[in-house]
Every structure is written in structure tokens, then in C-alpha cells.
Amino acid sequence: MHLGLIDWAIMALYFAFVLGIGYVLRNSVRTSSDFFLSGRSIPAWVAGLAFISANLGAQEVMGMAASGAKYGIMTSHFYWIGAIPAMLFLAVFMMPFYYGSRARSVPEYLKMRFDEKTRGLNAITFAIMTVFSSGISMYAMGLLLNLLLGWSFDFSVWVCALIVLAYITLGGLTSAIYNEVLQFFMIVFGFLPLVLLGLHDVGGWAGLKHGLEQVATSHGYAAGAWSESWAHMGSTSANPMGVEWFGMAMGLGFVLSFGYWCTDFLIVQRAMAAESMSAARRAPVIASFPKMLFPFLVILPGMIAIVLHQAGGGFSLPAKADGSLNYDMTVPLMLQHYFPQGLLGVGITALMASFMAGMAGNVTAFNTVFTCDIYQAYIKRDAPDAHYLWVGRLATVGGIAASVAAAYLASRFNNIMDMLQLVFAFVNAPLFATFLLGMFWKRTTGHGAFFGLIIGTLAAAAHHGLTLPAGAIPGIKGGWIAITQHYPSEMAQNFWTAIWAWSASFVATILISLATKARPEAELKGLVYSLTERTSDGEKRWWMRPASLALVALGLTLMLNLVFR
Amino acid sequence: MRLDIRLPLGALFALIGALLVVQGLFGGGATVQTAGINIDLWWGVAMAAFGGLMLALARRS
Numbered sequence: 001m002h003l004g005l006i007d008w009a010i011m012a013l014y015f016a017f018v019l020g021i022g023y024v025l026r027n028s029v030r031t032s033s034d035f036f037l038s039g040r041s042i043p044a045w046v047a048g049l050a051f052i053s054a055n056l057g058a059q060e061v062m063g064m065a066a067s068g069a070k071y072g073i074m075t076s077h078f079y080w081i082g083a084i085p086a087m088l089f090l091a092v093f094m095m096p097f098y099y100g101s102r103a104r105s106v107p108e109y110l111k112m113r114f115d116e117k118t119r120g121l122n123a124i125t126f127a128i129m130t131v132f133s134s135g136i137s138m139y140a141m142g143l144l145l146n147l148l149l150g151w152s153f154d155f156s157v158w159v160c161a162l163i164v165l166a167y168i169t170l171g172g173l174t175s176a177i178y179n180e181v182l183q184f185f186m187i188v189f190g191f192l193p194l195v196l197l198g199l200h201d202v203g204g205w206a207g208l209k210h211g212l213e214q215v216a217t218s219h220g221y222a223a224g225a226w227s228e229s230w231a232h233m234g235s236t237s238a239n240p241m242g243v244e245w246f247g248m249a250m251g252l253g254f255v256l257s258f259g260y261w262c263t264d265f266l267i268v269q270r271a272m273a274a275e276s277m278s279a280a281r282r283a284p285v286i287a288s289f290p291k292m293l294f295p296f297l298v299i300l301p302g303m304i305a306i307v308l309h310q311a312g313g314g315f316s317l318p319a320k321a322d323g324s325l326n327y328d329m330t331v332p333l334m335l336q337h338y339f340p341q342g343l344l345g346v347g348i349t350a351l352m353a354s355f356m357a358g359m360a361g362n363v364t365a366f367n368t369v370f371t372c373d374i375y376q377a378y379i380k381r382d383a384p385d386a387h388y389l390w391v392g393r394l395a396t397v398g399g400i401a402a403s404v405a406a407a408y409l410a411s412r413f414n415n416i417m418d419m420l421q422l423v424f425a426f427v428n429a430p431l432f433a434t435f436l437l438g439m440f441w442k443r444t445t446g447h448g449a450f451f452g453l454i455i456g457t458l459a460a461a462a463h464h465g466l467t468l469p470a471g472a473i474p475g476i477k478g479g480w481i482a483i484t485q486h487y488p489s490e491m492a493q494n495f496w497t498a499i500w501a502w503s504a505s506f507v508a509t510i511l512i513s514l515a516t517k518a519r520p521e522a523e524l525k526g527l528v529y530s531l532t533e534r535t536s537d538g539e540k541r542w543w544m545r546p547a548s549l550a551l552v553a554l555g556l557t558l559m560l561n562l563v564f565r
Numbered sequence: 566m567r568l569d570i571r572l573p574l575g576a577l578f579a580l581i582g583a584l585l586v587v588q589g590l591f592g593g594g595a596t597v598q599t600a601g602i603n604i605d606l607w608w609g610v611a612m613a614a615f616g617g618l619m620l621a622l623a624r625r626s
Contacts, residue, residue, distance in 0.1 A: 006588045010581055017577045021568070028567045046570055178570050182577065189578070189615070193608050200600060342588035342605040346581065346612075 001148045001336055007345030014349045015163060017182065018356075022167030022175045032388040035172035036368040037104060037273050042174070044279035046181055048286030051270040053180035056187065057358030058351045059140055061298050065334070066327035068302020069309075069317065071241045072212060072226025073564055074233075075302070076295040081253040084288050084557045086261035088550040091284035093529075094262055095271055095546075097439050099280040100526050104272075106265040107373040113438045113527045115446030116377070121453060123373035125427055126265060127366055131399060132420050134362035135406020141355035142407065148332055148348070157407050164360045165400050168367075169393050173273055176357075176364045180270075183350070183357040184290075190343075190350030191297045197338045198304035208300075211307030218310065226303065230565040242470075242489025251495020255502040259428035263435050266365040278539065281546035288553040292560060305330045308337075359403065367395040415476050422464065422476075429498040430456025430505030437509050442521060442528045448513030456505025463500040469493045569626070575619030582613025 029035050042050070067075040103109035107126065111119035138160055142153040167175045202208050212226035219225075225232045225239050232238040233245040261267060261284075274280035308315040309325075315337050317325045335347045371392045380387070410416040430453050437444040437452075465481035469490040474480055478493060487493040525531050542548040589606025 006584055006592070010584060013580055013584075014577065017573055021573050024568050041567070174567070178568075178573070181570050182574060185574065185578065185615070189608070189612055193604055197600075197602075197604065340588075340592075340605055342585045342592065343608060346585070346608075 001332070001344070001348075002341070003149065003344060003348070004341035006342050007348065010342075010345035011349045011352070014182075014186070014353065018163065018179050018353075019166055021178050021182075022170040025171030025175050025178070028174065029170070029172045029389075032371070032385050032392060033104075034174070035389055035392050036364075036372065037269075038172070038174040038177060040273060041275045042177060042270075042273045042279075043275060044282040045286055046177065047270050047274040047279060047283035049184045049290075050177040050180040051267060051283050052287040052291050053184040053187075053357060054266055054270055054361040056184070056294075056354060057137060058144075058354035059137065059358070061187065061191070061351065061354060062144075062328060062331045064295075064298040065302035065305070065330040068299035069306040069325075069330050070302075070327045071239070072216070072303060072306075073229045073295075073299070074239060074241050075299045076229050076560075076564065077248060077252065079291060079295050080229075080557050080561050081249065082257040083261065084292055084553065085253065086257040087284045087288045087291065088553055089258065090262045090268070090271075091281050091288075092547050092550050094435070094439060095281045095284070096277065096532065097527060097529075098268060098272055099274070099277050100532065104372050105368050106263060106268055107369060109527075110434075110438075110449070111373075111377075113524070114444075114449045118434075118446055118450045118453070119373060119377065121450060122431070123369050123377075127369050127374065129420065129423060129427070130266065130362045130366045130369075131402045132406045132416070134359045134366070134399070134403035135408075136410050136417055136420060137355050137358040137362070138403060138407040139410040141352065141359075142411070144332070144351070144355075153411065157404060160356055160359065161400050161404050164356060164363060165397065168360055168363055169396050172392070173269070173364050173368075176360045177270060177273065179353075179360065180357050183353040186346070186350040186353050188290075188297065190347045191301065193343060194334055194338055194347070195297060195300050195304075198301060198334065201338075202304055202307050208303060208307060211311060212303060215306050215310045226306070228565060230561065236488040236492060241491055242487075243492045243495065247492055247495045247499075251498045255429045255432060255498040256425065256495070258436075259430075259432035259498070259502070260424075263428060263431045265369060266361050269365055269368065278544065278546065282544070282549060285546055285549045285553055288550075288557075292553070292557050301334050302327070302330050305334055363396060363399045363403065366399040367392050370395040370399070418476050425494060425498055426457050426460040426464075426501060429460060429501035433502050433505035433509060437506065437513070438528070440529045441510075441513075442524055442530055443513055443518055444509060445513045445516045445518060447516040448509040448511075451512050452505045452509030455508040456501045459504030460497050460501035463497045464493075467493055467496070569623045571619040571623035575616045575621075575623060577616065578612045579616030579620065582609045582611070582616055585609025585612060 033039050064075060098109060101109055101112050103112055107119045107123035110122050138157050141160060142156040145151045145156045146153050202211055209227045213223040216223055216225040219240065221240060222232060236242045236244050271280050271283045274283050309317045318329055320326045335344060339347055371388055375391055376388060433456060434449050434453055438449060464478050467485040467487060468474060468479035468483050469477060469487045521531055539545045585605045586609035589603050589609055592605065
């Protein structure tokens with residue numbers, strides 16, 4: 001890829017601003033609350049954009065385009081089913097407990113609602129997973145920059161680590177949030193021209209549809225398989241993703257998506273930093289509006305790419321060693337195909353910004369969980385606030401060092417990415433059952449929560465060990481206990497693993513809670529739905545009320561599903 | 566008083582937009598791949614406008 005002086009200038013300008021923001025914010029970090037939670041003073045719109053950005057790493061941008069090429073508009077399910085409902089549920093029903101309890105983190109809420117061991121389990125698993133996630137972001141970035149710009153892997157990893165270290169240590173969560181807002185707009189301005197130019201090139205939506213029909217029929221599916229998101233989900237063989245609507249709706253739409261959006265501290269932390277309860281509840285709803293439009297920004301380029309590839313001519317996706325197409329190269333190749341120097345700098349900087357912001361998000365979540373839920377809980381309980389602020393900064397250094405180690409580990413052992421995906425699924429699905437029962441059923445006990453989580457995770461592992469996707473070898477893909485079931489695709493297997501994990505956790509938590517002593521209701525005020533008074537914030541304007549705003553978002557999402565069915 | 570995010574946001578996009586406009590006007594006009602549209606110029610204007618809007622909103626409050 002040929003970058004000109006202007007591209008380097010844009011990149012340098014961006015990173016100067018990133019570091020500059022951290023520097024300017026250093027004086028507003030005076031307490032540990034400032035460092036870990038921005039002093040709970042972030043306006044709703046900023047928290048909302050940070051909320052969506054924290055989730056929008058470069059791997060998602062590139063991965064969604066790759067999926068768009070490989071599966072077509074069905075990929076939009078990851079947004080319209082797999083994100084929006086969960087985000088709205090979090091905003092309306094769960095934020096009152098997260099924010100109202102004054103918990104500083106998700107594990108801390110678990111401590112308040114349940115007990116120490118539940119908090120400890122969640123804190124430790126989350127801390128480990130988030131460090132690995134961060135490392136994998138760095139690894140993926142190192143590989144991509146090596147491929148596109150010729151930078152050495154070491155250089156990319158260390159420069160990224162140092163930049164993130166600088167701005168997080170100086171400005172804490174506020175610095176991370178502000179940079180996430182910058183990243184959001186860079187992605188929008190970096191990818192929108194790609195969509196506009198690409199659509200113009202293939203003849204608008206009609207031309208795209210026509211091209212996708214060629215793609216679908218050439219792969220042996222019905223003509224609309226790439227351009228209709230619901231019409232071909234009656235059976236697993238009717239669509240390239242190999243899933244049917246029930247597995248998708250329950251596995252992705254319910255368990256996996258709620259398990260991620262409602263319990264992952266990296267995301268929830270951004271809403272917890274909001275300036276008021278109303279702002280905290282509105283932030284995820286505000287985030288849902290750009291989120292529902294993102295398919296047009298990140299999935300469309302993939303769909304355009306596959307049409308161009310099919311049509312022959314100047315653009316084609318390379319093949320991998322086994323003959324299948326290397327869909328992961330979709331975004332870099334599209335950028336190269338359409339962007340002159342100048343815009344190319346914007347596009348590449350947007351990708352780099354996303355990798356880095358993804359890593360920074362993991363680091364802020366890690367330093368908070370480590371300091372509040374591991375250090376303060378188990379190592380040093382009653383120290384003055386300034387001590388924890390200092391520990392938080394140290395934890396930032398430690399977290400980044402561990403991330404760099406994880407990045408190198410990932411470069412050694414290719415399977416680490418797959419393993420992390422698995423672990424997330426094993427842990428998040430049961431966790432959602434725990435939260436659901438914890439927030440809405442006052443009878444749930446600490447023993448129920450803790451053992452329910454463990455049983456759910458084991459159930460996930462068991463399901464994974466007993467099933468195998470078509471065409472895979474037993475091992476990391478499954479079937480390592482015995483093969484009792486074949487799934488048509490890895491995605492289908494994932495969805496059903498999640499369904500089993502959630503169900504096992506749900507049932508186990510209920511049974512064990514009923515068999516163990518309940519906590520006195522007085523202790524659970526403000527932590528459970530039935531024991532918390534519903535306050536009205538007196539807002540007359542409908543767009544300032546989380547529930548009404550959420551209804552609008554839900555309605556729009558439903559419409560999008562209908563239009564593109 | 567803490568930094569208003571719209572200030573660095575606006576400044577960054579105004580500057581990037583300006584750079585793109587300069588590239589679009591004097592950069593040799595690489596419009597072949599974009600079907601004759603001088604995308605650097607137009608998108609630079611769009612980004613600069615967005616930057617200006619953010620700065621104006623920050624000033625107002």
C-alpha cells in the first residue's frame with residue numbers, strides 16, 4: 001500500500017491529538033473515582049458514543065466486512081438482533097441497578113448483590129480475559145500493519161503499547177472515553193466514502209442486489225440468499241451461514257448478545273461513568289441509533305467487494321492456501337481500490353485508532369477491576385484514596401505489559417484467538433443467567449449464583465466437547481469428549497453452546513438458591529427490581545426519557561429488519 | 566473546568582479536512598479510481614464542516 005506524505009501527516013496529527021488529550025486531562029484526575037469512573041460526570045451523548053466505540057474494534061470493522069462478503073446481508077443480524085435489543089434492555093432495566101448501587105464495577109455489583117466468592121470468580125475471569133483480548137487486538141494490529149505498511153510486528157506492538165500507556169496513565173477513563181469518541185467519527189468519516197464510492201460503482205442498491213444474485217446462484221443458493229436477511233433462514237442448508245432462525249434468535253439474539261452487552265464491564269463501564277441516572281440509562285439507547293446504521297457502514301463494503309470479485313474486472317479477493325477466499329483482506333483491498341492518497345490516510349488511521357482504542361478499553365476495564373475487585377478486596381482493604389489511585393496507575397502499566405505478553409503469545413500459538421472466543425462464550429452466557437436472576441428475582445442467593453455460574457460454564461464446555469461443526473477436526477473446534485452431534489456450521493454450534501450454557505446456569509441457579517438461605521430483603525434494596533422504588537425523573541421531553549427513546553429505537557430496528565428481510 | 570470533547574474533536578477534523586482539501590486541489594487529482602469525483606476535495610470539505618460545527622457548538626456552551 002502506497003502512503004504519501006499527506007497520509008503520514010494525517011496519522012501523525014491524529015496521534016498528536018490522542019496524546020494531547022491525555023496530557024490536558026491529567027489535571028482533572030484527582031481521585032480514584034476520577035481515574036476509574038471519570039468522576040461520574042460524562043454527558044449522555046459522549047457516554048453513548050464511547051459505549052458503541054468501545055465495542056467497535058478494528059477486528060469488528062474488518063470482520064463484519066469479511067462476513068458481508070461471505071454471507072451477505074444476513075451479517076446484519078449481529079447488529080439488529082445481536083446487539084440492539086440487548087443494549088435497550090441494559091439501558092431500561094439493568095442500568096438502574098448498575099448505576100443506582102454505586103458499584104464501581106460489574107464484579108462489585110455482584111459483591112453487593114451476592115457475596116465475595118461470586119465477585120472473585122467474575123473479577124478474576126474477567127481480568128484474565130480482558131488482558132488476552134487486549135493482547136489479541138495488538139497482535140492483529142501488528143499483523144495488519146506489517147502487511148499493509150511494512151512495519152515490523154515489534155514496532156507496532158511497542159508503539160501502540162506506549163501510546164496507550166501514556167494517555168491512560170495520565171487521564172484515566174476520561175482519556176479513554178474521549179479518544180473513543182474521536183475513533184467513532186474517524187470510522188464514520190473513514191468508511192462512509194468507501195460505501196458511497198462503492199455503491200456508485202456497482203450501480204446503487206439495485207445494481208448491488210443484481211450482483212449479489214449472481215454470487216448467490218453461483219454458490220448454489222437461491223438468488224436472494226445474499227441480499228435478504230430473514231427469507232432464507234428456514235433451514236440451515238438454505239443460507240451460507242448454516243443457521244436457522246430459532247438457533248439464531250435464541251443463541252445470538254438472546255443469550256450471546258445479552259450475555260455480552262449486559263455483563264461485560266468494558267462496555268458497562270462507559271455507561272457507569274455518566275453524569276446522572278437518566279444519562280446512564282440514555283447512553284446505551286443513544287448508542288443504539290448509530291449501531292443500527294452501522295451495517296450500512298461496515299457490512300456493505302463486504303457485499304460490494306464480493307460483487308466486484310464475482311464480476312471479474314479489476315478487483316478480486318485473494319485465495320488462501322486451501323483454495324477458499326481470504327475474506328479478511330476485504331477492507332484493506334477495498335481501501336486500496338477506491339481511496340486516493342489523503343482519504344487513504346484517513347482510512348488507515350481510522351483502523352489504527354480502532355485497534356488502539358480497543359486495547360485501551362480493555363486496559364481501563366482491567367485497571368478498575370484489578371484495583372477495586374482484586375487488590376482492594378484481597379490485598380489491602382482500607383487505605384486512603386490516593387493509594388488506590390496510585391495502584392490504578394500501576395495496574396495500567398501491569399495490564400499493558402501483560403497485554404504485550406499476550407500479543408506475543410498469540411503470535412506463537414495461532415489458536416489463542418479461537419480459544420478466547422470460546423472462553424468468552426463459555427463465561428458470558430451463564431453470566432447473563434446469573435444477572436437476570438440476580439436483578440429480577442430476590443430469592444437468588446450467593447451460593448446459587450456462584451455454583452450456577454460454574455455449572456453453566458461446565459455445561460458449555462461439555463456441549464462443545466460433544467459436538468462438532470461440519471468439516472472440522474476434533475480439537476479446538478469441538479468434539480474432544482466424543483461426537484454426539486454434528487452442526488452444519490461453527491456459528492450454529494456456538495449458538496447452541498450458548499443456549500445450553502445459559503439454560504444450565506439458569507436452572508442450577510434457581511434450584512441451588514431455593515435450597516440455600518435467602519438474604520434479608522432489607523439488604524437487597526436498590527439491588528433487585530422488586531425491592532427498588534421506581535422513581536420518575538420528571539422529564540417531560542420524550543427524547544430525554546430512556547424508555548420512550550428505547551421504544552423508538554426498537555421500532556426503527558424492527559422496520560430495518562422488515563425492509564431487508 | 567474539564568476539557569469539552571467537542572474542542573479537540575472539532576479541531577482535529579477541521580485540520581484533517583483542510584489537509585484533504587489541499588490534497589484535492591493540488592495533489593495531482595487522482596480521480597481515476599473514483600470515477601472522476603475529486604473525493605479528497607469534497608470529503609475534505611465535509612470533514613472540515615463537521616469540525617467547524619463541533620467547535621461552534623463547544624463555543625456556544
